[in-house]
Amino acid sequence: MSRVRIPFFLLLSLLLALPGYAQQPAAPEAAPPAKPLKLTRRERKELARRAELDIARQQVRVLSEKDREMSESFFVEGVKFVLLEDYNKALERLLKAYALNPTNAAINYKIAETNLLSGNLKDATNFAQVAVKLDPKNAYYYLLLAQIYASQKQYDQAAKVYTSLIRDVPESGYYLFNLADLYMAQGKLSEALATFEQAEKQFGPLDEVSFKKQQIYLKQNNLDKALQEGETLIRTNPDEVRYVIAQAELYASNNRLPDAIRVAEQALKQDPDNPQARMILADIYRQQAKPAESEKQIKLAFESPALDIDEKVRILLDYIKQLPNPALGQTALELAAITTRVHSHEAKAFSIAGDIQTLTDHKQEARDSYLKAIRLDNSKFQIWQQVVLIDAELNQVDSLLRHTDRALELFPNQAPLWYYNGVALMLNKQTAKGIKALEYGRKLSLDNPELLVQIDTQLGDAYHEVKEHAKSDASYDAALAFDANNAQALNNYSYFLSLRGEKLDKAKEMSGKLVKQFPDNDTYLDTYAWVLYKLKDYAGARTSLEKALKTTNDATVIEHYGDVLFQLGEKDRALAEWQRAKKIGGASNQIDRKIKDSKLYE
Template identity: 55%
Template sequence: MNTFRNFILATCCLALVATHQSAAQSSKRKKAKAAQEAPAPQAPAPSEHDKQVSEALFLDGMKYFMLEDYQQALQLFQKAYTVTPNNAALNYKIGETYLHLKEFKSAMPFALAASNLEKTNAYYYLLLAQLYSEQQQFNAAAQAFNDLLRNVPNSNEYLFNLADLYLAQSRYDDALRTYDRIEKEFGEMEQLLVNRQQIYLRQKNVDKAIAEGEKLLKANPSEMNYFLSQAELYNAARRPEEAITTLNKALRLDPNNPFAHLMLSDLNRQQGKLEESEKQVKLAFASANLDIDTKVRILVDFIRQLPNPQIEPLALELVDLTIEKHPDEAKAYAVAADLQTIVGQKETARNNYLEAVKLDDSHFKIWQQIVLLDAELEDPAAMVKHAEQALELFPNQAVFWFYSGTGHLIEKNFEKAVKSLEYGKRLSLNEPELEMQFNMQLGDSYNSLKDYTKSDAAYEAVLAQDADNEHVLNNYSYFLSMRGEKLDQARQMSERLVKQHPTNPTYLDTHAWVLYKQGNYSEARKYLEQAVAISDDATIVEHYGDVLFKLGKKEEAVSQWQKAKLKGEASAFIDRKIKEKKLYE
């Protein structure tokens, strides 16, 4: 309701001066009408001296009012009121002062008195309407406007205020009737058509809204937004052909309008015209006038539908267009990378994420995606580099310490790995799952450093939290077998693992090697035969040869060692084993 206040404040001084100048003339008129205007206080007519005192107090009050010292102004106005209670301007000013003090109920009797004492002053009704509105008495506020329109000559401009008030109350039919009155007074106006259309839409009367839209197009044949809105209305009314016709008219005005192309894409898709739909959406994305946020929203919709081979080519083309048209927008590269990650273009995705952080390095999730892709691409050097770049920005994010440590572990920088992993572990104490991941890697790292006490403690911490953890059951049991320590515990762990994963060749090999270390060669051979039937991994094949040698099958053992050597990943002893036909460990 700020409109009311603006009217009041902007013209208050003019209204007051005019009222005081006509005080003498209006005095006689007030006396003649005193009986009918009961709300005005009944008091003896003030003397000339009293009028002068009242006016002096009023002017002093106005000084404070203009300085926004409303309490002091009110005291002076009230003193003036005790002398001239029937002064309309004074009643108005007291009411307005209470309004500024947000004492709306206190203001009401004075606003009512002002409008009763001076029925042709528009500003008195405006004050009254605002006070009613501030108290949520909208019907009374509307009545104040109607009284203004009835009593104040040449006041039809206030029909707009009345219509707005009806609209705010959702009194749509009253608002429509008021618009009709405005149109009769001022003629057809663009805003009236827009407002009527909005009312019809709120009433769910799409046909009438469309009719108003046609009037808007007729009156504004070059306004692109009206064509787009009208097409949306036709689509909502399930009149797609008319929507398409409207959009084609729009494109004759602006052939490159991306929003028209987007709507045509959607309409053609609804009709099963997929080729035309793709053509239109590509035209939209080829426009730099289609903002990046709109493009991102559309691409996110594509991402939600992936993986889907039918839409992947189009989606990939759209992300390329987005980057082409918005090369300085981090969002363009990030959304492209999100989509490319899902469809398996991991290296391209990582490169686009890296472009995104060049433009805006503040997004934790993008850095996280980068190191995840480094891991999936088996690029430990990049994982270390990017994790450490991320740590410069997010030093307290444990996940980046994890990837830094893991990268160092893979690259066999075990001291650096332990340093990163231990630091990150301290940051993850309130995140049990993440802490467990740190302990898994610490177990491997400390084992490589031959710090077996810390390695075993890290593994035990994981198993205390997850007794079936595959990584730890495999590595812990294998490393114990290699050390020849706690072999019964190693056997229990590896046996548990192969029961859960009976076709995993790595786990079969681990269990076989524990059995081998315990001297149970026949059992070890059984599991290794299962493993080599599934995998030709050099280590597994070499282990199979070792078991055969222990079982007295030397020629067969040498044959397996030779196969292992061909793989190029066998132990350092493989050549001596083959050459001397002896077992070296």
């Protein structure tokens, strides 16, 4: 026999509606009470929800016209202060509006929003929950509550809010996308996938949904499904080559190279100049050990302006990391040349070309590239520094002086520029100006000990030139205090002391230390020999010079050898060495007198 099932909450309402229910006498012989009906979970939730709404509605107070106007006034002022981001004043006004009208959904919503903006998430949650209960058909209230939960990383609660919104508010299906994204952020991929599929049933196929489903399938290691989504994107967007490219990349990244080649070539049929397709093919051919094919494709990609300069720079940086490498150097140079031709108004194109040319030992070309970069953008100190370093390396003093002067106009606080400017002035026989530049650079280098050593060493040379020997010695001592093995300081200091005939024991110690470190360096051997000469150790000087002469044909070394031979009584041999030194060129200004008089002059 069938029985009609009456919901429990309806029975309860009927019972409560009976007049004098509590005072009714019991029936004389009442039948046993019927067993209560068991509610489903959904019915229990609905009962609780309706009870909350009934309570809220019962609390609604009838406002006087004056209270209504005051509440609205406080509300408007509060909103104004929210817009001005003065949240304390905003809450002060909004709470006054709330005191007058606590069951107004809009007021609760605005208080919740203001608390969220000011970082009070607990109160924001409470007021947002009330706003939703008071007006369960307003989508904005749900969205705010979901945002508040998400801000507290309560993603499950936020998802429940979205679910309620979609279920209870008409025409809210498009929030399925928000819910799916929330699931993805939580790593709930199955739930996200199901939500996206629900959205597709409601709104039809969407490119963005297909793309996100593809990402989910990839995270689930379901390559076949991901590829199917890719094919769907291509089929539904036949003119969109980007989806073809994405499919080729997906094949390539999963080592399905023949398929990747097929799809990349399909992209090139649609867009013959597409650089991304070329780059995919270049990478595949590289993996297949086909360097010629790979190089061809990457050069074709670089010829396209559609491959932007930043991407080309990134690729060239990968080449730079592998240089110098004879197998890659020429390709890197050619790609750099293409880049500067295609992007002739981009400073970074010439800058990266200069870096590659420097590493492949094309210094002159590198400097030209850097100077072109500077003409397009002179604000990069590093590029100026590269120009100056190449000038110094090529020993082109005029260029070094010109470029450091120009660079110092832009970067007057860069100590390295003052150092190289001082060196250039010294080499250009402008010693006084060189000393000023070096001294200024020294003041800027107090926190850079390595540069300070170089400046002190150079100042030692400079002060020697102007015969300020005490300053010269102090500069060398300062350099050696930090770097006791500084070769230039050890060599020049000991040599200048020998020329002055001062502190010869110290000079011998320093030059001897240097020869011990570099026993075959003819310059250091010559310095050591001259210190020994000044100490009248002519035999020791002879040994050192003869060793030096095995690797050099320098006129100064030869002249020194002649001087030593003269002191040892071998005057004819001495004269022959002096004559040889004069013939080579570069001997001292005493060489002619020595030869003419067959006599030693010092």
